[in-house]
Amino acid sequence: MIPAQRRAMVLEQVQRRGTISIQELVEAIAVSSSTVRRDLEELEAEGLLERTRGGALVQSTRRSTYEPTTAVAAGLAREEKKAIAKYAIGMLRSGQSVIFDSSTTVREVANLVVSSGLPITALTNDLGIGEVLGSSNSVTVIIPGGTLRPGSLTLKGEPGPEFWRTIRADVLLLGTHAISEGSLSETSLDLAAQKRLMISAAERVVLLADSGKFQSPAFCQICSLSTVSEIVTDSKISDADLQMIADHGVKLQIVVVESRPDRRATN
Known part of the structure; x- marks a missing residue:
């Protein structure tokens, strides 16, 4: 290990x-x-x-700007992330344009896209996800460029912002650091700003977030929970968080993890 x-x-x-x-x-x-x-x-x-x-x-x-290293984050909630990714790939269709946000859960979807041979056009701000998707002959990969964030594979800054303003993708697979009080939040201003640009560039926004992401707010807000089209999470989500999602009218899909009783998906 x-x-x-x-x-x-x-x-x-x-x-x-x-x-x-x-x-x-x-x-x-x-x-x-x-x-x-x-x-x-x-x-x-x-x-x-x-x-x-x-x-x-x-x-x-709690320190609102702290986040685990990329390597540690990849090891957290591994079964939950795999279950969420397995459901999420079923939402994608051949020929779609899909934005892959820099996220360990979203990277799990990228792995499944490659193994399934699904033909899509993929756009991503993550060099690691780009490398994964680039190993498939069925995927056209577009990386907008920018400056590499220290200690991660995420690109930020120019020329990314201008690029996101010029495209319209079918789907965004979005990650977030925290979900609470009806909002999504991140640990840094640049990450939050980039996610808002990607949200604006997508026809449909699907938030992939394990139940551990429902926690106290991080440093800065990305958007209201009602901005996303759908949330995919796992069966460990609390009743209070289920109610928060229902209050914002967001479509919800919950996947079973570790043989725990499933909850019904709600609208």
Whole structure:
């Protein structure tokens, strides 16, 4: 198991339980206590949790601009992301133009597009997703360009903004850092601005967000929840968040994860 994947598992355990001991993490992940301690130190340094004597707990003072590294983010909610992606690819049709936002869940859809051989025109602001889609002879890949964000594969800034203003795509597969209080939010102004441009460039906006994304707001707002056409999430979503979505009149699809009872999709 690579370190980033292991740290993602540690972080998931802490987030799921609220507080956890080193011994509980050792048993849950099947690694040594010294390895767990190193992972906790690394995650605390990133501002993703707080160390306690003999364990860890969720970050009590949330930092709205903090986000996990790309490698750790890819390991979070892996089964949820795969289930969401499996449903999402069924929404795509041959010959469509599809915007792939920079998102670990959206990247899972890109993997399925390649394995299925679906012929589409793909537009993306993510070099990693572009590389995945570029391995298929059935996909035409367009990358608008820009400056690479430090520590990620996401492009930001010129010439991207002008490009997004000149196109009209059939579908946008959108990711977000947080969903709360009827809004989508991100950790940085440039990310939020770019997502708004992609939303404006799409006929249909499909938000792909695992239930862990329903959390307190990040640094800046992207848009109102009612801006999106549809949300695809997993069966761990809370009743309160279901009500929030219903209040905004957004179409919802929930996929089953870990054999948990499914909830009905609502409009």
